Amino acid sequence: MPKRLIKVTPSKLGTWADCPRRFRMAYLDRPTPARGGPWAHSTLGAVVHNALKALFDLPQRARSADAAAGLVRTHWKDDGFADAAQAAEHRDRAAGWVHDYVAELDVAHEPVGLERWVSAPVGSLVAEGRVDRIDQRGDEVVIVDYKTGRHGLTTDDARGSQALALYVLAARRTLRRPCTKVELHHLPTGTVAAWEHTEESLARHLRRAEESAEEFQLATDTLRAGGDGDVLFPANPGRQCSWCDFRRSCADGQAAGPALEPWAMLSS
Structure with a gap:
């Protein structure tokens, strides 16, 4: 029989490399353990991505730097920020980034x-x-x-x-x-x-990705055959535990250090 292809995304591979226990919680455990709340830096990144996508949905004549900055404000959310003032500060900062980026971009060029x-x-x-x-x-x-x-x-x-x-x-x-x-x-x-x-x-x-995929697929198959999830998917405690979405469900992660505030990873 031909070997089964393993489906991977960069996120899946990165999660496995970062912490096998988090991989199990994110992709295998059902029901999925409760995740933590939103992170401000993730909100900011998502808004910038959405604004740049929306810019190219506009007619070419409307794709200005000012329009791009306005789209940041249109798509903005306050999720994860300490308060409205902090959110507004970073909204304006992100709008400035996008404005300056688009000012140097050939907006007449249609992306593939x-x-x-x-x-x-x-x-x-x-x-x-x-x-x-x-x-x-x-x-x-x-x-x-x-x-x-x-x-x-x-x-x-x-x-x-x-x-x-x-x-x-x-x-x-x-x-x-x-x-x-x-x-x-x-x-x-x-x-x-x-x-x-x-x-x-x-x-x-590709070779490194294949090696990682083979590892997590073997662990997954063994788990489904009755293997011990804690042995097959051990925790990897470290600094990353302070911002792990599954921290509340992982005693090892809680012991690794204090949790960060949702806005702690914003640029100052």
């Missing part, structure tokens, strides 16, 4: 995809996920990922991103177009970290 879902068999996997933006540049398409985190990004971040490499592989099959380049667009600093993949670098990312 916006929040585009790509899914394709690659190696022993079905790699899939949602790409922020896919641009056509010359004969190739380019994977663009928006970032709103506190720290700037480097070429090493683009080169080492397993998520972006898998998007390249999936986009090639989904769109049937050449694709090697990935870009991280960091809006707070207005910088772009780019990397041009080779077949060898993509193969390395």
Whole structure:
């Protein structure tokens, strides 16, 4: 019998690498344990993504920097912020990021995809996920990922991103177009970290993804056959426990350190 392909997303692979117990709670336990509340930095990131997508839904003549900033305010939510004043401060900051970003962007250029879902068999996997933006540049398409985190990004971040490499592989099959380049667009600093993949670098990312997928699939199959979930999916206590969504259901995570406030990961 042919080997069953394992379906993966960057989020799924990242969760497994971060903490197998969190992987089990997120993807296998039913009912799913209660999650924590919203995080302010996640709210901010989602609003920026939604505003940039909405911008390209407008007619070309309406795609101005001012319009983009207005879309941030239109899509804004206060979820996870300490109070209305803090939310307003970061709303205005995000609107400024988006304004300055769009002011330097060729808004007449129509992306190949916006929040585009790509899914394709690659190696022993079905790699899939949602790409922020896919641009056509010359004969190739380019994977663009928006970032709103506190720290700037480097070429090493683009080169080492397993998520972006898998998007390249999936986009090639989904769109049937050449694709090697990935870009991280960091809006707070207005910088772009780019990397041009080779077949060898993509193969390395794929190999590591396949190894991780085989590990979590074996643990999953063993659990379903009656294995001990705590043994198969051990906790990995560390700093990340302070902001884990499943902290309330994990004694090891609670013991690892105090919980962060929902707004603690915002840039100051």
